[in-house]
Amino acid sequence: MPNDLIALGTSALVLIKFPDAPPADPALKSALFAVDSHANYKDGLIIAQVDPTDIPTLRKAGAEVFVIDANSNDYIVNTTDLSDSERVAYIDERLARAKDDLLVASVKSGGGGAA
Amino acid sequence: MFGERIIHAFEAVKDAFDDLRASFFPGFFREVDFPRAATGAQPARFAGRHSEPLQFNAKCSSVPDNVSKSPADDKSVRRAVTKAQLRAGVRLQTGRSFVLIVDAETRTEAPPNPDVTPSVRASFDAAHFETAKALPLPPSLPIFRGIAAYSRQDPSRPLLIVGHTDAVGSAESNLMLSDDRAQACAAFLKADAGAWMRFYAHPQKSHQWGVREDQIMLSALPFGGTPYFAGPIDGIAGRQTDDSLRKLQNNQGLTANGKPDNQTRAALINEYMAAEGTRVEAGTSIQTLACGKRHLEVNTQSANAQNRRVDVFAFDTAPIKPLPADCRNGTHPGCTVYEAWKKEVKGPIPVGGDNPPPKAGSVLKGKITYRDGTPAAGVPLIVELPDGSKKGGTTDAGGNYRIEGVEGSAKLRLVDGLSLAEDPAHPGQQVVAVNGGGAGGAAGETGTAVA
Numbered sequence: 001m002p003n004d005l006i007a008l009g010t011s012a013l014v015l016i017k018f019p020d021a022p023p024a025d026p027a028l029k030s031a032l033f034a035v036d037s038h039a040n041y042k043d044g045l046i047i048a049q050v051d052p053t054d055i056p057t058l059r060k061a062g063a064e065v066f067v068i069d070a071n072s073n074d075y076i077v078n079t080t081d082l083s084d085s086e087r088v089a090y091i092d093e094r095l096a097r098a099k100d101d102l103l104v105a106s107v108k109s110g111g112g113g114a115a
Numbered sequence: 116m117f118g119e120r121i122i123h124a125f126e127a128v129k130d131a132f133d134d135l136r137a138s139f140f141p142g143f144f145r146e147v148d149f150p151r152a153a154t155g156a157q158p159a160r161f162a163g164r165h166s167e168p169l170q171f172n173a174k175c176s177s178v179p180d181n182v183s184k185s186p187a188d189d190k191s192v193r194r195a196v197t198k199a200q201l202r203a204g205v206r207l208q209t210g211r212s213f214v215l216i217v218d219a220e221t222r223t224e225a226p227p228n229p230d231v232t233p234s235v236r237a238s239f240d241a242a243h244f245e246t247a248k249a250l251p252l253p254p255s256l257p258i259f260r261g262i263a264a265y266s267r268q269d270p271s272r273p274l275l276i277v278g279h280t281d282a283v284g285s286a287e288s289n290l291m292l293s294d295d296r297a298q299a300c301a302a303f304l305k306a307d308a309g310a311w312m313r314f315y316a317h318p319q320k321s322h323q324w325g326v327r328e329d330q331i332m333l334s335a336l337p338f339g340g341t342p343y344f345a346g347p348i349d350g351i352a353g354r355q356t357d358d359s360l361r362k363l364q365n366n367q368g369l370t371a372n373g374k375p376d377n378q379t380r381a382a383l384i385n386e387y388m389a390a391e392g393t394r395v396e397a398g399t400s401i402q403t404l405a406c407g408k409r410h411l412e413v414n415t416q417s418a419n420a421q422n423r424r425v426d427v428f429a430f431d432t433a434p435i436k437p438l439p440a441d442c443r444n445g446t447h448p449g450c451t452v453y454e455a456w457k458k459e460v461k462g463p464i465p466v467g468g469d470n471p472p473p474k475a476g477s478v479l480k481g482k483i484t485y486r487d488g489t490p491a492a493g494v495p496l497i498v499e500l501p502d503g504s505k506k507g508g509t510t511d512a513g514g515n516y517r518i519e520g521v522e523g524s525a526k527l528r529l530v531d532g533l534s535l536a537e538d539p540a541h542p543g544q545q546v547v548a549v550n551g552g553g554a555g556g557a558a559g560e561t562g563t564a565v566a
Contacts, residue, residue, distance in 0.1 A: 012532065052533050053485055056493030060370055062378075070532025101530040103308070105495035105507035106367070106385045 012052045012067050013075040015045040015095055019062030028061035035063075041091070066098035231455045232436045234275075234428040237262050237464035239300065241420035247321045249295035249314060250328050251303055253335040259303055259393040260467025262427050266304075270396040273433045275404060276300050277453065281422035282408045282415065288319070294405030295322055296425050301401045306394050308384040315380060326352045329375050332387045333359045337366070368493045368509040391520075392467060404439045409447040410454070428456055429464060479521040483514045483529075490514030495530040 016037075022029045031054060038047045049072055050058065055065050068091055069075035079087050227233065243255040251259070266274060278293030278300075295314070302310035317323040327350030333343040344359035357373030360383075364371040367382040375383075388394075395401070412421045428435075442452035479498055483491040494510045498518045507530075510516045518527075 052531055053489075053491070055531050056368075056491075060493060065531075067531040098530070101497055101507075102495055103306075103385070104497050104505045105509060105530050106382060 011049050011072045012055070013069045013072045014048055014050055014055070015041055015066045015068060015091070016048045016050070016058065017044050017046070017064040021062075023061045025061075028057065031057045032061050032063060045095075066095050066102070068094045068098070228455070228459060230436055231459040232430045232432060232434075233459045233461050234430040234456060235265065235462050235464050236429070236457075236460045237427045237466070239296075239425040239427075241423040243425075244296060244423070245327075245331075247292060248324070248328070249292070249299040249322065250311075250324065250331060251296075251300060252331065256390050256393060257467045259300075259390070261464050262429065262467075263304060263393050263395050264467055265429055265464045266395045266399055270399045271433065273400040273402065273430050273435055274301075274304070274395070275402050275428045275430065275435055275439055275456075277404045277406055277426040277428070279406050279410060279412070279422060279424050279426070280408050281417075281419045282411060283418045284408075286407055289407035290405050291319060291407075292322060293407045293425075294403070297403035297405055300425055300427065301403050303388055303393065304395045304399075304401060306385070306388040308381050308388060311384045311388075312377065312381060326350050326356060326375065329360070329380065329383060330356060332383050333363065336363070336383070336386050338390060368511060400433060402435070402439050404443060406442070406453065409450065427464070428460070478517060478519050479527065480515070480517040483510055483516065491533075494533070497528055497530055499526045499528070 016035060018032060022032060034054075035058070036049045038049065041047050045064075045066075047068075050065075052067070052070060055067070058065050069078065079090055082090060237258050239251065239255055239258055243252050243258070244250065245252065262274070266272060276297040278295070278297035280289040280293050282289075284292075295317070298310060299314070301307075311324075314322070314324040314328075327348060330344055330346070330348045330350070333356070334345065334348065336343055342359075343362045344356065346353075346355035346359075352375075356375075360375060360379055361371045361373045363369075363383055363386070364373070364379055367386070369378060369382060408422070411419075412424065413419050415422075437452045437455060439452075442450050445452060483494060483496075485491055490512065491510055491514045492512045494514075496508055496510065496516055496518075498506045498508075498521055500506065500521065506518050506520060508516050508518045
């Protein structure tokens, strides 16, 4: 029997790398423009806050998106007492994990498809 | 199926003869090149010098003259064959010749060399690559499967992948090509798609990957399904290639534009590298070594298929002795490192099987929606299996997911940290996994702004 689930989410803290060129589709383009960017990180990544439900659209628009904390409040709680270097280490560790997960998820084991 | 049974028969016969050797005349048999024979690359024949064929069908026929003078008479050999049949679980077919050529030359086993780490070895040959290219072709997958299976038994064994070319071409170009192939094989075993992406921008034009490599991979995928691409492998972009890329993109939740952009090629490589059972454990030591034309298998300056090869050594222990750097930095000709490794090879790495089809009934499938009922499209997800391995997928436009090869109690989670809870519209259905709280706990969360 299929497992029907609901995805829940709040405002996520992400690292995002925008595509070199904006997509032709106006809806995708506006999704990129609507991203609430906070600061530059490194390697072209920008710290931003997005609605988790927008992440697939941002990826479709050509952006690379790595979720650091699915709930921005969690990010604040987790990093409040950290020094700058510790905060960078925290983000780097989450970034590496997100990259690993995305790599696993991108390896097709069936992927999408009618259930 | 029959071929597999025959392979088992050969293995069992070899084992039985090994027993004979140990019992009666140590050193009688030369090391046999079993996998090469079993895969059909050569006839079922184990070559050796100063030899005569020893045939056995349902019974053995002749033995070499000098053997018949030894304690191993026909009766002993027949016993070995019977034992082999029992061990293989098959009868060696009457009327079908299984020819085993044995070396009648008695030799004394050399003691192990403490300065050389023993290993087992697998080899890719010229048929596993296209000229000047590093993409391991689909027929190489069973060899990768064998290497990965062997490595997973003890991931502490270091692997060394050594690329070779024949003597045609410049030393520089050959070194580069052999390095490319060794790197490509290492990347495949680690499922490192990024390493393969670099080949699309290779500085050497003749080594660069393009539409042709896309077509080769598209024609092999999806494993066990109807190939994305069924046209000629001609390296020419066209409608058939575009259509096949669209199929791949649709399957992977990408924008279906039929263009081989970086994202699409990464997805293509990922799917090719996902061939069942070809990945080594994370953390397995894999070194590569480019030898170009420095260590020819056949001493000829002409084009030679046997010289175009990639060796994979699985050493018993780390560190590898002698060090690969000794060969890399050594003087050629004159370097003895590679020959030393070869001399201490204990045997071949058994070749793995073809891509197994997904097991029936081992599919985890379902649908994910947002709270407002909108399908959660394009959401990457991971299923963690009881053995610690992971499988991945992405929901389609309708929010559906389908992960094959899932057995036992699996845990599903969304990559982007979204929580999962039971759908109240379908009460009683099992919650597969909940991120960040209990099944009901996360359900009430709403958007919260950062202070």
